[in-house]
Amino acid sequence: MKYSYADYVPLFKAFADETRLKIVDLLTCGEMCACELLENFNITQPTLSYHMKILSDSGIVKGRRNGTWMYYSNNGEVIDNISNLLFEIRSNKDKCMSKDDGNIQCSRKCCTEAGPPNK
């Protein structure tokens, strides 16, 4: 695993807001201009700009200027990165990111003496 946890935090943070989730979902239909996006929310223009900056900075969304208009679209590659992480987590295995850095074998009572039944 080449990425660290910290690298994924901004991505999950970008998705951790109802407005931004709806923005990304709207962009699923294709590229949209900022003014069109704005019509779908009860927020002010600066607030939308704030959200678009978070989505752009994280790489989830790509921005393109055409004159005075800004067009936004989803960035599939970055979304794939998140999917890949979830896939790694989903497939229970013996090599988590942390295990690469050292031994996480537990020597406490809870893991040896009685032992966790579900292991």
Place this chain on the structure above:
Amino acid sequence: MKYSYADYVPLFKAFADETRLKIVDLLTCGEMCACELLENFNITQPTLSYHMKILSDSGIVKGRRNGTWMYYSNNGEVIDNISNLLFEIRSNKDKCMSKDDGNIQCSRKCCTEAGPPNK
């Protein structure tokens, strides 16, 4: 799509923290007790308890008590829910969640007169 954006927000929020990401990654290796998890961080026990509550409440992690010890493991089904959403977003198509609720056709200059080239 049966879920709304708001349903996913707590899930992404749960992942939007470096400590919690590491916890989930550690649990990829299998079930672990709280005390064992704690040894992997420079945080206090109440702080770990706080994080485990967020992960448990969101459904990402399952908790199981055995005497005084708490054992935690990942909940694959909930993680799959997030993966499915990302898959929907990834596959650009003509039916986003919002489109089900109404028309998002844009009648502004930016989308008609000049028109967005990349469409």
Place this chain on the structure above:
DNA sequence: CCGTTATATAGATAATTGTCTATGCTATTA
């Protein structure tokens, strides 16, 4: 029962976040 161990809760606090209004910047157009 009483002490110990593991975990959870309460309260405090500094940092971050999402929103607004006001304003600045940039590009098109008259």
Place this chain on the structure above:
DNA sequence: TAATAGCATAGACAATTATCTATATAACGG
């Protein structure tokens, strides 16, 4: 070049978050 339209930035502010210390609760062992 002056006015306008679209978007970004600055500053203010209330709400949320992540962390700590202190304390409570729960379960086991003697």
